[in-house]
Amino acid sequence: NATKKARLCATFVMLQTFNTAAPCQTIQDLTNGVAMAQILHEIDYTWFDVSWLSRIKDDVGDNKRIKIHNLKKILQGIVDYYREFLDQHILEFLLPNLNLIADHSDATEMGRLLQLILGCAVNCEKKQEHIQVIMTLEESVQHVVMTAIQELMSKDTLDSPTSDLPGDLESQLRRTIDALHEAQAEQEELKQRCEELDLQVAALQDERNCLIAETELQNERLNQLDTFDEPSIMVSKKYSQMQMQLEQMKEDNYRLEAAKEDYRIHCEELEKQLVETQNRNVELASLAEESRALKDEIDILRATADKASKLESTVETYRRKLEDLADLRRQVKSLEDTNLVYMHNTVSLEEDLKKANAARVQLESYKRQVQELHNKLSLESKRADTLAYEMKRLQEKEDALLKEKEVRHPLAYIF
Structure with a gap:
């Protein structure tokens, strides 16, 4: 408890170096979340921007509901900042209990929340300025603040990208911190x-x-x-x-x-x-920041490579569809030729029929033959109609495929 109290006091002293319009002298001043929100805005005004700051209600008083609302906004903003900007994930059981802060001004839970804000300060783009401010504090305060930072950076607290850094760099960083303490x-x-x-x-x-x-x-x-x-x-x-x-x-x-x-x-x-x-x-x-940036760039390149692979698969699919379309065109051409032959046969049969009608004398002798020819003609006509309908359907399918190809992938005409 004494260690936690000393850590809270040291962190509180460090955070008092920020310029806040809201009072920041006691723990009770922080329970409404207004001063902490202003500190976060000063740490990184691009992330905790004016729009985010405007969602923190100033007129709080003793209203517990508004206090909880402000503290939830602050904690969610910090968690998002760690996850999206710092690429770190805070373990859930280490998150502060906001109800205890709002109801009882609990020092332990407030210390956890202030420790997370301190982590934002020493990891943001202006971290060197904040580190220099820490170095101007009393040595006892420096020691406690740096211990809190080291605890925040440990693997038991954060699922941090530091674990993705090269082993010698991570160990060197921790050795340097230990040497600094010594x-x-x-x-x-x-x-x-x-x-x-x-x-x-x-x-x-x-x-x-x-x-x-x-x-x-x-x-x-x-x-x-x-x-x-x-x-x-x-x-x-x-x-x-x-x-x-x-x-x-x-x-x-x-x-x-x-x-x-x-x-x-x-x-x-x-x-x-x-x-x-x-x-x-x-x-x-x-160097750790550069390594984290390189990791992000590798992730982006990996995602781009996956997207390129998917596009190659899509192009291959369209190529196969074009080959199938060429086969369909050949089939349509073959059906057209067959239909032309049938048309010629039909014309020939009609001429034979006219000759049969003209030859009244041979009508009786060729009557059976004419009947057979009529039957055959009917069959051929039905077949021709069927082929014509099939040709029309294939033509419409071809037109639909062409339109789909033009809409989805204009480059398909190359093939």
């Missing part, structure tokens, strides 16, 4: 050591000044005693002891001054290493 801890320890040395030096200087004053006093007494015939032996011994003690204090003072200088030089070196580590951390974050 450097900050060592820097804090050295500063405490320097403060202790400063106190020791100050105490030794005070003691040295006291000894110098006492030595001067003893010298005056010795000068007074030198006027007598019998100098005091005890005073001489005490003077010698104090002189030796003064020399020892001087040596200790020099030694502490040298140690203090060494610690100060070491502290400066650690500060330089800390700056280099921070710069390296920013570079690794930039």
Whole structure:
């Protein structure tokens, strides 16, 4: 609970660096969601734009329903931002309980929500500006904020594309963060050591000044005693002891001054290493962003390749349809030739019939033959009608296929 409270306070201090019109001094100020929405708008005004911000109701008061409405809009906006812009998916059981925030101003649930907002800040396009702001905070606040960021980036919290990065890059990024924490801890320890040395030096200087004053006093007494015939032996011994003690204090003072200088030089070196580590951390974050962009580009190219494959399959289908259409045309041509032959036969039969009618004398002898010819003619006529109807139907089918081809794929005429 103490850790969560410290994390909430540190995150709260960091978020107070944003310029918000709504009050942002206590947890109760945040429960209506107005200040958090303004912070998100400042983090990324293109995603959390004015249109999105206008859906957050300002006149909330103690209305629980409006509070829940605003908090739901904010949480949904954050989840969409992580999923669509950062390509990260927040695990559902880690989402804050909005009812506890609205009803009881629950610090734990508010800490979860503020931690997600902090993640938006350090992953957006202006993340370097926000990181620089974090570096200007007190070191204790820096440490807690960076711990919260590291926890947010862990695999137990987010299904992040960081897992898709090369293994050495991910491990290097985490090693850099660990080194940064160690450097900050060592820097804090050295500063405490320097403060202790400063106190020791100050105490030794005070003691040295006291000894110098006492030595001067003893010298005056010795000068007074030198006027007598019998100098005091005890005073001489005490003077010698104090002189030796003064020399020892001087040596200790020099030694502490040298140690203090060494610690100060070491502290400066650690500060330089800390700056280099921070710069390296920013570079690794930039590399991670580039890798994420490359992954998105690969996904787009993969989708384009799939689409091209589907188009090739469609073209192949139309090619087969054209081949079938050519076969149909050949069949129609064959039927037309057959129909022409039947027409000639019909004409010939009609001429024979006319001759039969003219030859009244041979009517009786050829009557049976004429009847047979009539029957045959009827059959052939029906067959011709059937073929004509079939030819017309095939012609209409051909026209329909041509129209469909023209509408769906104008390039089919190439084949």
